[in-house]
Amino acid sequence: MLDVPAVRSTRLSSSSLGLIAILLTVLCWAVAANVAHDLFMAGINPLELAGTSAMIATLGFAILNSFWGGGQTRPMNLKQFALGLVLVFLVGADYIAIQQLPVAIAIVLLFTSPILVVLWTAFAARRIPSRFVLIALTLSILGVVLVSKLLESNLAQVNWFGIGIGLTTAVFFAAYIILSEQMAGTGEPVGILLKTYAVASLFWLAYQLTQGLPTALLTPEHFPKVLVVGIVGNLLPYLLFLWSIQRVHAERAAIVATLEPFVAAILAWLWFGQTLTLLQIAGGILIIVAVTAMQLKVPQPSPYQHSEQR
Numbered sequence: 409m410l411d412v413p414a415v416r417s418t419r420l421s422s423s424s425l426g427l428i429a430i431l432l433t434v435l436c437w438a439v440a441a442n443v444a445h446d447l448f449m450a451g452i453n454p455l456e457l458a459g460t461s462a463m464i465a466t467l468g469f470a471i472l473n474s475f476w477g478g479g480q481t482r483p484m485n486l487k488q489f490a491l492g493l494v495l496v497f498l499v500g501a502d503y504i505a506i507q508q509l510p511v512a513i514a515i516v517l518l519f520t521s522p523i524l525v526v527l528w529t530a531f532a533a534r535r536i537p538s539r540f541v542l543i544a545l546t547l548s549i550l551g552v553v554l555v556s557k558l559l560e561s562n563l564a565q566v567n568w569f570g571i572g573i574g575l576t577t578a579v580f581f582a583a584y585i586i587l588s589e590q591m592a593g594t595g596e597p598v599g600i601l602l603k604t605y606a607v608a609s610l611f612w613l614a615y616q617l618t619q620g621l622p623t624a625l626l627t628p629e630h631f632p633k634v635l636v637v638g639i640v641g642n643l644l645p646y647l648l649f650l651w652s653i654q655r656v657h658a659e660r661a662a663i664v665a666t667l668e669p670f671v672a673a674i675l676a677w678l679w680f681g682q683t684l685t686l687l688q689i690a691g692g693i694l695i696i697v698a699v700t701a702m703q704l705k706v707p708q709p710s711p712y713q714h715s716e717q718r
Contacts, residue, residue: 517574552575
């Protein structure tokens with residue numbers, strides 16, 4: 409017979425490790441966002457950084473796969489190819505948003521994505537979102553308005569392009585979470601990420617061929633920071649995030665992941681002296697409260713995980 413306490417202890421240990429992995433993911437993304445912002449302030453093109461960092465991550469995943477996967481990966485399927493394309497647009501849009509907006513604002517806009525995940529889950533389950541969900545969405549929209557300084561600035565001075573790109577990253581990140589959750593049970597996080605980053609790298613390589621060699625990224629002054637973005641902003645966090653989803657439900661993982669705006673804001677304050685107004689802080693809090701409350705209200709297992717287990 410199974411030792412029930414031992415099984416519960418194992419589950420608790422696995423869940424705890426998953427939460428720790430998400431915390432490390434949050435820290436990696438926050439550090440990389442600020443390093444990327446530093447590069448953009450030095451005149452680096454965000455799309456060139458996105459492509460170069462993706463290629464660095466691909467090389468890293470290939471090395472890891474040679475050790476952990478025996479150099480073997482399963483054939484790529486359509487969902488993995490789609491995940492690679494989503495990753496292209498997510499990273500590219502994210503870096504443009506960081507270039508256009510203060511780091512904390514760009515990340516807060518990105519982390520409206522868990523709300524989109526819940527809406528998609530409701531759509532997939534063919535049920536109308538509850539009143540609680542609609543209230544949370546209203547709070548998040550109000551939070552975005554406050555964070556983007558729409559109430560504090562002349563409308564002609566608002567960086568509409570940056571805000572639009574920032575909200576676009578939320579859509580791509582939501583798609584990334586949904587696709588990652590569907591593939592979380594395959595047991596080969598390194599292999600999945602190697603294939604998805606290979607797709608992304610091929611896309612970026614094709615783009616870079618039209619732009620020429622990114623010489624600015626290869627200077628001794630900038631290349632160490634580019635390596636940090638590639639490893640700390642791509643390889644480590646996406647590996648940790650996919651690994652954690654295998655141990656913690658994606659909707660629960662989103663609760664911890666929403667800590668990133670606060671971590672990034674602290675780092676931006678330490679590195680660049682960026683500050684937020686009281687209304688922006690209030691807006692960020694509204695978004696975090698809305699997202700967290702929604703995740704706590706939705707404890708059901710993912711419909712995708714059920715379908716995979718059958």
